[in-house]
Amino acid sequence: MSTAVTHSSEAEHAEHAEHAHDHGHDHAHHDLPWYRKYVFSTDHKVIAKQFMLASLIFLFVGGAFALFLRWQLAYPGQPVPVIGTLLPSQWVDNTGAIAQDFYYQLVTMHGSIMIFLVIIPLAVGMFGNFCIPLMLGTDDMALPRLNMWSFWLVPPAGVIIMSAFYVDGGYAAAGWTSYPPLSGVINSPTFTVSGQTLWLIAVFLIGFSSIMGAVNYVTTVLNKRAKGMKLFDMPLTIWGLFITAIIITLGTPVLAAAIAMLFMDNFFHTSFFLPDNLIAHTRHGIEAGAGQPVLWQHLFWFYSHPAVYIMILPLMGIVSDVIATFSRKPIYGYKAMVFAIAGIAFLGFIVWGHHMFQSGMNPLLGTTFMLSTIVIAVPSSIKVFNWLGTLWRGNIKFTTAMLNALAFVSMFIIGGLSGVFMASAPVDIYIHDTYFIVAHIHYVLFGGSLFGIFAGIYYWYPKMYGKMLNESLGRKHFYWSFAAFNATFFPMHIIGLGGHMRRIHDPSIYEFLKPIEGWNKFVTIAAIILGFSQLFLVINILWSLKYGKKAPRNPWRANTLEWAAPPHPGHGNFDRDIVVYRGPYEFSVEGRELDYWPQWEPGKSISVHHHTIVVDEKQESNAFGTH
Amino acid sequence: MSSALNLAHEPVTKIPMGKLAMWAFLASELMFFTGFFGAFIVLRNSNYTVFGEGSHHLNVAMALTNTFILIGSSLTMALSILNLEKGNVKNFRLFLGLTILGGFGFLIVKYFEYSGKWHDGLFPGQEHHTLFFSFYFLMTGFHALHVIGGVIPMIFMWLKSFTKSGYNHPVKVETLGLYWHFVDLMWIFIFPALYLMIPYHAAAGAAVHH
Numbered sequence: 025m026s027t028a029v030t031h032s033s034e035a036e037h038a039e040h041a042e043h044a045h046d047h048g049h050d051h052a053h054h055d056l057p058w059y060r061k062y063v064f065s066t067d068h069k070v071i072a073k074q075f076m077l078a079s080l081i082f083l084f085v086g087g088a089f090a091l092f093l094r095w096q097l098a099y100p101g102q103p104v105p106v107i108g109t110l111l112p113s114q115w116v117d118n119t120g121a122i123a124q125d126f127y128y129q130l131v132t133m134h135g136s137i138m139i140f141l142v143i144i145p146l147a148v149g150m151f152g153n154f155c156i157p158l159m160l161g162t163d164d165m166a167l168p169r170l171n172m173w174s175f176w177l178v179p180p181a182g183v184i185i186m187s188a189f190y191v192d193g194g195y196a197a198a199g200w201t202s203y204p205p206l207s208g209v210i211n212s213p214t215f216t217v218s219g220q221t222l223w224l225i226a227v228f229l230i231g232f233s234s235i236m237g238a239v240n241y242v243t244t245v246l247n248k249r250a251k252g253m254k255l256f257d258m259p260l261t262i263w264g265l266f267i268t269a270i271i272i273t274l275g276t277p278v279l280a281a282a283i284a285m286l287f288m289d290n291f292f293h294t295s296f297f298l299p300d301n302l303i304a305h306t307r308h309g310i311e312a313g314a315g316q317p318v319l320w321q322h323l324f325w326f327y328s329h330p331a332v333y334i335m336i337l338p339l340m341g342i343v344s345d346v347i348a349t350f351s352r353k354p355i356y357g358y359k360a361m362v363f364a365i366a367g368i369a370f371l372g373f374i375v376w377g378h379h380m381f382q383s384g385m386n387p388l389l390g391t392t393f394m395l396s397t398i399v400i401a402v403p404s405s406i407k408v409f410n411w412l413g414t415l416w417r418g419n420i421k422f423t424t425a426m427l428n429a430l431a432f433v434s435m436f437i438i439g440g441l442s443g444v445f446m447a448s449a450p451v452d453i454y455i456h457d458t459y460f461i462v463a464h465i466h467y468v469l470f471g472g473s474l475f476g477i478f479a480g481i482y483y484w485y486p487k488m489y490g491k492m493l494n495e496s497l498g499r500k501h502f503y504w505s506f507a508a509f510n511a512t513f514f515p516m517h518i519i520g521l522g523g524h525m526r527r528i529h530d531p532s533i534y535e536f537l538k539p540i541e542g543w544n545k546f547v548t549i550a551a552i553i554l555g556f557s558q559l560f561l562v563i564n565i566l567w568s569l570k571y572g573k574k575a576p577r578n579p580w581r582a583n584t585l586e587w588a589a590p591p592h593p594g595h596g597n598f599d600r601d602i603v604v605y606r607g608p609y610e611f612s613v614e615g616r617e618l619d620y621w622p623q624w625e626p627g628k629s630i631s632v633h634h635h636t637i638v639v640d641e642k643q644e645s646n647a648f649g650t651h
Numbered sequence: 652m653s654s655a656l657n658l659a660h661e662p663v664t665k666i667p668m669g670k671l672a673m674w675a676f677l678a679s680e681l682m683f684f685t686g687f688f689g690a691f692i693v694l695r696n697s698n699y700t701v702f703g704e705g706s707h708h709l710n711v712a713m714a715l716t717n718t719f720i721l722i723g724s725s726l727t728m729a730l731s732i733l734n735l736e737k738g739n740v741k742n743f744r745l746f747l748g749l750t751i752l753g754g755f756g757f758l759i760v761k762y763f764e765y766s767g768k769w770h771d772g773l774f775p776g777q778e779h780h781t782l783f784f785s786f787y788f789l790m791t792g793f794h795a796l797h798v799i800g801g802v803i804p805m806i807f808m809w810l811k812s813f814t815k816s817g818y819n820h821p822v823k824v825e826t827l828g829l830y831w832h833f834v835d836l837m838w839i840f841i842f843p844a845l846y847l848m849i850p851y852h853a854a855a856g857a858a859v860h861h
Contacts, residue, residue, distance in 0.1 A: 163658045166668040235679050243672040247662040273679045281686025285789065292775035294785035296690060314698045314782045319690055326686075601657055 064176070066168035067595050071175045072154035073488065076481075078178060079145040080562070085186075086137035087555050093130040096122040098548035100530040114194055127529040128197040129219070133185075135200030136223065139335070140230045141182055143469060146477050147338045148234065148272070149175065152241055152265045154484060155342075158586035158593070159262050161250030161602035161624070166243040170236055177233035185226035188219035196223035199527060201324060204297035204317045208289040215291060224287045231276045231283070238272035241265060250585060252604040256362070257623065259584045259608040260355065263362050264341025267369045271330045271337075275373070279327035282320060289315075296320075318383050325376035333372040335469060336436075337365055339476025340407060343429040345608075346479050347411055349582045350426035351418030352619050354609040356410045364410075367403035371396060381449045382456045390449050397447035404440050408433065419612070419619070423580075424498030428479035431506050435471025439464055442517065457527075460520025466513045478502070478561070485565070486579050490592025491572030494564050501560035508557055511550035515543045581620050584608045588624045613638055673826045677833050680797075684837055687790050691844060698782055705783025706849045708773065713764050714846045717757050718838065724753025725835045728828045735821045740812060747809050747824075750831070754802035761795055790841050797834045801827065 065071065092115075095104055101121050104111065108120025115126045122130070153171065157164050165171045188195040196219040198207035207220050245266045249258070258266075285296040295315040348355045355361060377385060377393030411433050420426070442464040446452045455461065478501075485493045522540045524531060531537045531544065578587040589598050602624055610621035613629060615638040621627070629638050662668060695702045731746035768787075772779040775788065804827055812818040 161658065167672055170672070235676070239672045239675040239679065242675045243668055246664050247666070247668055247671055249663050250658070251660065273675055274682050277679045277681075277683035278686040278689075281683050281690075284793070285687075285690060288775065288785065288789060294775045294780075294789075295782060296694070296785060314694070314701060316694060316697065319693055322693075323686055323690065596658070598658055 064172060066164070066172045068153045068157050068165050068168065068171060069488065069593065069597075071171055072150050072152075074175050075145050075149035075153060075178070078175075078182065079142050079150065082137050082141040082182060083146075083558070086134050086142055087558065089130050089134040089137070091552060091555050092122055093127060093134065094548040094551045096127055096130075096529065097531060098545040100532045112189075114189075122529075124529045125194065125197065128199075128527065129195035131527050132197050132199050132202075132223075133195050136185065136196070136227070138469070139200060139331070140227055141178070141185075143335045143473050143477075144230070144234065144331070145178060147335055147473060148265070148268060149178070149237060151261070151338055151342060151477075151480055151484075152237060152269070154488060155261050155586065156241055156244050156265060157248070158487070158589060158597060159259050159584050160244065160248055161253065161585040161588070161598065161604065162244070162248040163596045163598070165240050166247055167240050171240050174233045174236035174240065177229045177236075181226040181229040181233070184222050184229070188222045191217055191219055191222065193218055195219045201328070202286065202320075203324075204286065204289065204320050205299075208286060208295075208297050208317075208320075218290065221287065221290050224283050224290065228280055228283045228287070231280045234272050234276050235280075238269035238276070241269035242273065245269075250602040250604050253623075256359065257604055257607050259341070260344035260358070260361055260365075261338070261341040261584075263365055264338045264344075267365050268334050268337045271334055271369050271372065275327045275330040275334075278323060279331075282323035282327070285323075286320065318380070321380050321383055322376070325379045326373075329376040329379065330369070330372040332468070333368055335473050336476075337369065339432065339473050339480070340365065342480040342483070343432045343476050344411065344414075345582075345584065346425050346429040346483050347414050347433075348609050348611060349483075349580050350421040350423055350429075351415050352421070352611045353414055353418040354611055356413030356416075357406070358607065358609060360406055361410055364403035364406040368400060371400045371403070375400065378447055378449075378452070381452045394447055394449045398444060400447075401440070401444055404436075408437060408440075423482070424493070424495055424502055425479045425482035425580075427499070427502045427506075428475045428482060431475040431502070432472055432479060435467055435475060435509075439467030439472055442467060455520060457525060458520035459516045459524045459526060462526055463513050463516035463520060466516070470509060470513070475505075478505075481561075481565075483580070484586070485568070486575030486591065487586055487589065487593070489569055489572075490575050491568050492575050492579060493568045493572060497560055497564040497567070501557060501564060504557035504560065505554060508550050508554035512547055512554050515547050519543050519547070578622075581618075583610055583620050583622045585623055588622065667822045667826075670822060670826045670829070673829050677829065680833060680837075684790075684793075684840070687786070687793070688840070688844065691786050691790070694782060694786070701781050702783045703849050705781055705787065706846065708768075708771065709787070709846050710764055710767065711846050713760050714842055717760050718842055720753050720756045720760070721835045721838050724750045724757075725832050727753065728831050732821060732825050732828050735819070735824055740817065743824075744809065744812050747805060747812075751802055751805050751809060754798055754805070757798055758795060758802075761791070787845055790845065794834070794837055794841055797837070801831050801834055805831075 062070065065074075092104065095102075103109070103120030104116065104122065108116060111120065115123060117123050153165070153175075185196075196202070196207070198220060202220070202223065245258070245262060249255075285294075288294040289296055289298060297317050297320045298315045299317065300314055344355055344361060375393055375397040377389060378397045381390055381393075442460070446455060446461060446464060482493055482498055485491070519540050522537065522543075524537055524540060524544075528534075532541070575591045577589075577591055580587075585602055585604070588600065588602060603626075604623050605626055606621065606623055606629070608623055610623075610629070612619045613621050621629075627638065662671070664671060666674075727746045727749040731743050731750060734740075734742035734746060768774060768784070769777075773784045773787075774780060775785060808818050808820075808824060808827070
């Protein structure tokens with residue numbers, strides 16, 4: 025190991041001394057009190073696990089809420105089976121059926137929890153924290169203490185948003201989009217706390233946490249890459265997370281600003297988003313109107329459309345890595361993939377108006393938003409074709425991670441195509457606010473993001489916990505989820521085209537919805553199966569933690585730097601120096617015995633007619649068992 | 652063995668971690684205030700008269716005083732960094748102290764301004780409150796919070812410089828300085844937008860009233 029440091033210059037020696045000192049600390053890490061090791065830890069891997077635990081708990085809360093509302097849609101007015109009468113009296117009527125007020129709270133909270141407390145913390149919080157330092161070959165984030173705080177804002181936010189249970193009127197009920205006037209008109213004096221107020225505080229905190237995390241990610245990617253690692257040597261996972269962090273940095277504060285205004289409307293009875301005559305009828309106290317409800321929609325979607333990409337770009341990166349590894353082939357068009365991510369991120373900022381075709385907008389402006397939205401199909405298609413190109417004639421290994429990654433690609437195609445329908449203003453006017461959009465968002469966020477998250481969990485669990493996940497349980501989880509997912513969400517396209525509105529408590533009161541009653545029941549049964557299929561994941565995670573096979577250092581024979589670290593890395597991550605010699609996707613290189621070539625192994629290759637050929641292969645004589 | 656590891660090497664961009672993170676954070680902060688300014692532009696255009704009348708009620712003299720205080724404090728902030736880099740601790744203390752005073756001065760003037768508004772019944776919920784004053788309290792309020800957020804670490808650094816170990820982190824002071832200049836810059840936008848930009852016909856209308 026001493027040779028690794030001989031090349032360092034004189035000036036760096038002083039630094040070495042300092043770092044030797046730091047590592048002394050790391051060994052003394054075991055002396056830290058338990059709450060610094062497991063609770064207020066600054067280790068990025070612990071923080072990733074904290075994000076994972078918190079978000080998986082909320083995944084089940086959000087899922088349970090979804091099942092309640094599905095029950096009401098399929099069997100309106102009928103008592104919730106088994107637990108109906110046990111539910112709190114604010115939630116159900118005296119027969120045990122879902123109360124109307126609670127139904128709208130369910131819709132709101134299901135969306136809010138899944139987006140703000142599940143998908144974003146899992147995709148960005150968990151994978152961002154776990155992958156960035158490891159895949160960059162460094163010891164931790166640029167600012168570990170800031171990183172700790174970015175997690176510790178999330179649990180209070182979760183508690184605050186859920187504590188609305190104890191507030192007069194219950195949880196927020198204006199939808200996850202919180203459109204005013206519905207979200208801004210509270211029939212109460214100033215300074216009263218409603219579910220909506222708590223929702224605003226919680227989302228503000230989560231936004232702040234996101235920004236703190238994103239600032240850290242940007243700094244880490246720019247400043248802490250291992251020796252020799254150029255930006256274009258970074259795996260696509262890192263590119264996805266890096267560009268996502270830029271979106272968060274620029275988009276989330278605008279939501280924070282809008283939330284500050286809506287909070288003032290709620291709490292101090294200002295009227296940023298409330299027009300004149302409305303206030304005169306509904307609010308106590310001063311009548312100060314002159315606001316604009318549509319202004320909220322502009323500000324909200326200026327963040328929340330890019331947020332859609334916050335929820336998918338990291339997973340696009342992860343899926344790229346998983347597909348390349350299990351196809352044993354270089355990613356097809358690596359740079360095109362990077363530019364496609366960047367292109368999607370840029371376009372994501374200029375398309376927000378497509379959520380508002382029905383809100384009242386200059387038709388010319390609508391056309392602009394329609395065109396910019398449809399253009400997103402171009403970089404998205406580049407990505408899909410490149411995934412297919414990577415798979416093409418690959419030596420495909422159908423591990424659970426790979427199955428989930430393939431599900432991501434195929435479900436993303438369906439979700440992407442239904443997106444083109446809604447991007448087109450004339451079509452959108454018909455399907456706006458119907459179950460068609462519900463189908464679309466779930467194909468992208470569940471079929472896309474969540475399957476991508478599953479892929480990532482199966483792929484990195486060995487590095488996270490030092491144990492392999494059980495493949496047979498993993499397969500069961502995948503096949504049941506995949507089948508139940510499609511049975512749940514595909515019929516929603518049909519229900520939506522049948523005119524089923526997005527947020528109605530009782531579809532049975534509408535004559536024109538009678539023909540799709542059967543579909544509603546089918547969807548609900550599928551949703552229940554989908555919900556219970558997730559128990560396979562929980563059982564797998566818990567079972568493998570104790571009984572799982574011990575993970576080798578590089579179980580998937582992958583190329584990226586995290587696999588150079590020991591199976592369950594401690595504080596400081598690596599037990600060797602990391603120097604990067606090549607890009608992350610050197611699979612099946614001609615003239616090389618092994619079908620992969622890790623980034624950290626010395627050796628030279630040249631590119632002839634788009635084929636990489638080994639020139640000088642120095643097999644590293646190391647004791648780390650990378651093979 | 653592992654003590655020879657060199658994973659935490661010098662920053663790739665040569666920009667210190669905290670400073671680079673501050674630049675990213677300031678980009679974020681810029682977008683935060685952009686949200687307010689965007690809403691301000693939209694609602695001002697649809698409520699010309701209300702905004703014009705509101706502007707008339709603001710105290711330009713106080714705001715101008717505050718503008719000079721903040722610009723001055725940005726200068727003293729820069730001087731304090733310069734002195735710490737040169738190792739002149741005494742002058743570092745002096746100029747950082749002046750910067751802290753500037754921050755407090757700004758907040759004191761703000762306090763008098765706000766109490767005047769309270770007296771005139773312009774707070775949210777009071778009888779003369781209009782949409783313009785919603786923006787006034789929103790934007791100046793968040794700006795004042797940012798001033799407080801800057802002064803607190805300054806006080807910490809200043810007090811630390813009197814301890815035995817002293818305070819010798821010029822990069823941290825510089826990073827805080829970046830933030831402080833940003834807070835200053837935001838005021839340079841808020842000041843004309845709220846106090847000086849009086850819509851033409853609203854001004855004319857107000858002139859008739861008086």
